[in-house]
Amino acid sequence: MSPDNKPILTISKVIKRFGGFHALDGLSFHVVPGEILGLVGPNGSGKTTAINVISGLYAPDGGEVVMDDVSIGGMASHKLVHRGINRTFQVPKPFMSLTVRQNIDVALAYGRASAAPPAMAALLDEYRLAEVADRPAADLNNVQQKTLDLVRALATGPRLLLLDELAAGLNPTELDWIAERIKALARSGIAIIVVEHLMGFIEHITDRVIVMNAGKEIFEGTLAVAVKVPQVIEVFLGGEHAV
């Protein structure tokens, strides 16, 4: 959490077009190891697109994505995973017909974690999946599937973790639990980018937020400051609420 750390990821002036629509329109930000960075903004502001570009699902149409001094924009996802990027999905995407254990096994076997990845048993235990370890992922409830997405990501030993609405749909107890897990991951040195609509959750776990609107950042700093910035209020609530 020391802000003078060298950024693990820097993206500058990134553009992503879908036809004539600019989903990302010159987005720039950076994240340092051990930091939890929140990505907030109204629906359609490009948060998930940003995650998709960083994780290699989309190639950027312009700008630069740099990790460890290497330009990674447009690199295939599995190569990015081997470089230490991983993510969860807004709608969890486990391998439905495989068991929980097999789901994790694939990531352990193919993730090429730079350091030794956590052990299967430890992961199952720590993320409350031990009881369902031998059931197909299709049998899990939504929260368990989300957790499995996270565990699959962790099994590849990521240094940069992108969490796309991990907290949505969790009850308050589960929220507290997952918040503690995310903080612990950051303390272990992982840089974490969190996309979330739950502002309380964002405030609770993030060190810094980027507020996005129409594909670019309009504010960078703590959430407490962000909510006092007229431009941010305007984007979230409409012009007449701005002070």
Added chain:
Amino acid sequence: MPSSLKHLLFIVAPLIVLLAVLPGVYQNHLLLFNFVIFLVLAQGVNIIYGFTGYLPFGYVGFFGAGAYGFAIMVMHFQTPAVLAVLVGGLVGVALGLLLTPLLRLSGAYFAIANLAASLAVLHFVANPALENITKGPYGVSLTGTFNPNMAYAAAVVVLALTLGAVVFLKNSRFGLALQAVREDAVSASMAGVNVVKMRVIAWLASALVAGLAGGVYAWYVSVFYPDNVFSGDFSIFAIVFALFGGVATICGPIVGVIILYGIYNLIGFTTPQYFQLIYGLLIMGLVLFLPAGLVSLATRRGWHVP
């Protein structure tokens, strides 16, 4: 005992031994040979469909290409039959490589494009302008290599190798990664799996299997026309047999071939006029009530089926 060894000892070995001794006690050699060919093709479909989810409606393209690879080697280069069978397998792989762009498609689009590709290969081979090379539509006659007993033995060897490959897929992390790609390609890449590479490997492996089967088939029948070895029936039968038993397992396609090809021959001998009716009803019932195949009767109850 590791489960791969168990599968080899208790599923593959008994089946291979049974097929090796059956010609000594059962007269209908051609029927036995066809069983072996369909066991190979159903497992080949299993490799590509069961483990990656691509439904190869034009699977026969590789089979026919293998048969003609064999024929060309024998006709023009007078190679020994065994070598020609290997070339047949390689021709299947070469065709598979040529068709790798199809893997960009998914679902029904892939199935249709693959079907079209197999028809294109058929008409290419059957083109009268290629009479000097393939004998065009007039068919080939390979009396020099005719040796049903050796060809049958070769078919059993190909089956053994194919089953070995499926046992490997079923028990290895490689096979697990393939299934992960089938379930969700994006998630698989997030597990660090090189999705394109995995798909191509499975695709070429199943092409190799069909190419070898085609080569062996050409060796066995020795006289055939393009329409015989590129017959869509091979694709349909292999797919239906594999699906009926249940894919992504070792036993499923075996059970499917034994039951369905058994019924096919039984009806064929006794009441051929009802064949299509009974077969059609069977397939409809299968799709409606057992989409995951016979093995799902067991897996639904929580029993593990290898």
